[in-house]
Amino acid sequence: MGIEIAEQFDSREWSGNDVTLRYKITGSADDDAVRTALLAGTPTSYNGMIRQPRPSLECVWADTVHGDGLWEARVVYSLPDQVEMDVGDVRIDWTTRGGSQHVTQALEHIQSYDSSGTVSLLEGAGAINFDGETVQGVDIPCPVFAFTVTKRFATGTAPSLATIYALTDHVNNAQFSVTDSITGETITLNAGECLFEGADKVGSGDDGSTEIAFSFEASPNKTNIAVGDITVAAKKGWEYLSVEHRDAVDTGRNVVTKSPAYAHVDRVFETGDFSGLAL
Numbered sequence: 001m002g003i004e005i006a007e008q009f010d011s012r013e014w015s016g017n018d019v020t021l022r023y024k025i026t027g028s029a030d031d032d033a034v035r036t037a038l039l040a041g042t043p044t045s046y047n048g049m050i051r052q053p054r055p056s057l058e059c060v061w062a063d064t065v066h067g068d069g070l071w072e073a074r075v076v077y078s079l080p081d082q083v084e085m086d087v088g089d090v091r092i093d094w095t096t097r098g099g100s101q102h103v104t105q106a107l108e109h110i111q112s113y114d115s116s117g118t119v120s121l122l123e124g125a126g127a128i129n130f131d132g133e134t135v136q137g138v139d140i141p142c143p144v145f146a147f148t149v150t151k152r153f154a155t156g157t158a159p160s161l162a163t164i165y166a167l168t169d170h171v172n173n174a175q176f177s178v179t180d181s182i183t184g185e186t187i188t189l190n191a192g193e194c195l196f197e198g199a200d201k202v203g204s205g206d207d208g209s210t211e212i213a214f215s216f217e218a219s220p221n222k223t224n225i226a227v228g229d230i231t232v233a234a235k236k237g238w239e240y241l242s243v244e245h246r247d248a249v250d251t252g253r254n255v256v257t258k259s260p261a262y263a264h265v266d267r268v269f270e271t272g273d274f275s276g277l278a279l
Contacts, residue, residue, distance in 0.1 A: 002027055003025060003026070003027040003028045003033065003034060003037040004025070004026050004027050005023050005024075005025050005037060005038060005041040005042070006023065006024050006025075007021060007022065007023055008022040008023060008024055008072075010022060011023070017049075017078065017079050017082065018049075018076055018077065018078050018082075019046060019047070019049065019076070019077050020074050020075065020076050020077075021042065021046070021074075021075045021077070022072070022073070022074055022075075023038065023042070023072070023073045023074075023075065024070065024071070024072060024073075025037065025038060025070070025071040025072075025073060026068070026069065026070055026071070027068060027069075028067060028068070028069055029062040029063055029064045029066075029067050029068060029069040030067070031057060031059065031071075034057060034069075034071050034073075035055070035057055038055055038057070038073050038075070039055070042055075042075050045077070046077040047077070049077035049078055049079055049080075050077065050078060050079075050080050050083045050182055051075060051076075051077050051083075052075070052076040052077070052078055052083060052084055053083070053084055053085075053086035053089075054084065054086075055073050055074060055075040055076070056073065056074040057071055057072075057073050058071065058072045058073070059071055060072060080182045080183055083182055085150070085151075085152040085211060086152065087152050087153070087154045087205075087207070087209050088151075088152065088153075088154065088181070089151065089152050089181040089182070090149060090150070090151045090178060090179065090180060090181045090279065091149070091150045091151075091180055091181070091182065092147060092148070092149055092150075092178060092179075092180040092183075092185055092187060093147065093148045093150075094145065094146065094147035094148070094187075095144075095145075095146050095147075096143045096144060096145050096146075097143075097144070098144055098146075099141065099142045099143055099144030100139050100140065100141055100142060101139070101140055101141075101142040102137050102138070102139050102140075103128060103137055103138060103140060104127065104128055104135045104136075104137035104243055104245075105126055105127060105128065105135075105227055105228060105243050105260055106126040106127075106128055107226070108126075109126040126228055126259075126260075127245060127257065127258045127259065127260075130257060130258050135243075135245050135258050144217060145217065145218040145219075146215070146216070146217045146218075147187060147215075147216050147217075147218070148213050148214065148215050148216070149178050149213070149214045149216065149279055150202065150211060150212070150213040150214070151211070151212060151214075151278075151279060152205070152209050152210070152211045153209060153210045153211075153212065153278070154207075154208075154209055155207070155208035155209060155210075157278065158210045158212060158278070159212075159276055159277050159278050163276045163277070164198075164199045164212075164277070166272070167196050167272045167273075167274065167276060167277065168196060168197065168198045168199075169195070169196070169197065169198070169269065169270075170195075170196055170269060170270050170271060170272035171192060171193075171194065171195050171196075171236075171237075171238045171269045171270070171271050171272070172189065172191055172192070172193065172194040172196075172271070172272070172273075172274045173191055173271040173272060173273055174191050174273065174274075174275075175188065175189070175190055175191060176188070176189050176193075176194045176274045177189070178279050187218075189218055190221055191236070191271075192221055192236030192237050192238060192239070192271075193218055193219060193220055193221055193236070193237040193238070194216055194217075194218055194237075194274070195216065195217045195218075195219070195238050195269065196214070196215075196216055196272070196274065196277070197215040197216060197217060198214075198215055199212050199213060199214045199215065199277075200212070200213045200215075214277060214279065218237065219237030219238055220237050221234070221235070221236050221237050222234070222235050222237075223235075225241070225263075227241075227243055227260050227263040228243075228259060228260035229259075229260070230260050230262070230263045232263050232265060234265075235265050236267075238268070238269050239265050239266060239267050239268070240265070240266045240267075240268045241263060241264070241265055242263070242264045242266070243260050243262075243263055243264075244260070244261050244262040244263075244264060245258035245259060245260055245261060246258065246259060246260075246261035
């Protein structure tokens, strides 16, 4: 006789945002076999909630001679963000808030006015906060895509501290992709777009597993960037774009202003292979 699983009459108990399904299991005295059969024989989701990875299992009686027994089990379903992580699980949290950027050149110069109120199209217009000598620029808010990837590693499978340390503050040298085990959400970034900011060890399990949270920030690769009359053919996300201004004479006002002479693209971060993070 094989293992049989039957939902009990007092099943489907709600408590807050959780629901508990109760089962009776017969046909085995082996708790590992019963647990495996329980996970295989119960749904992984219920009414939009996700099954917790560790159901409770209680032996009512077991006959080890004949390989039979009676077990009672409780399987809990929770909202996705309340599900405990199992070994191998990956969770993703992200935000696009809180960034700032210092700019010295406008995306587009709209208008200039003189004291008479008439519009003057100035040579070098678009240089922001030019004080007569230097282009001061301005700090503006900008979106920042920051995300944290948390994974629970089985014993001996986590990346070494040396590997994590060596890749910290490096940019991906190949496409990098991670997927949330619960929601199925995937983040994929091309080479040059992802900066690894470091990791935190956030927990250890009784089974020897280790939970590590990896922090990243993303910046998109761009092409054909307009800087005044200059077009920057390509800039990877974490390369640095700076503008070198030159003196330009505004003949209408007989004053010296500034206009972009060169746009420089420089690499300021080392690159690395993020596959070493085992995500």
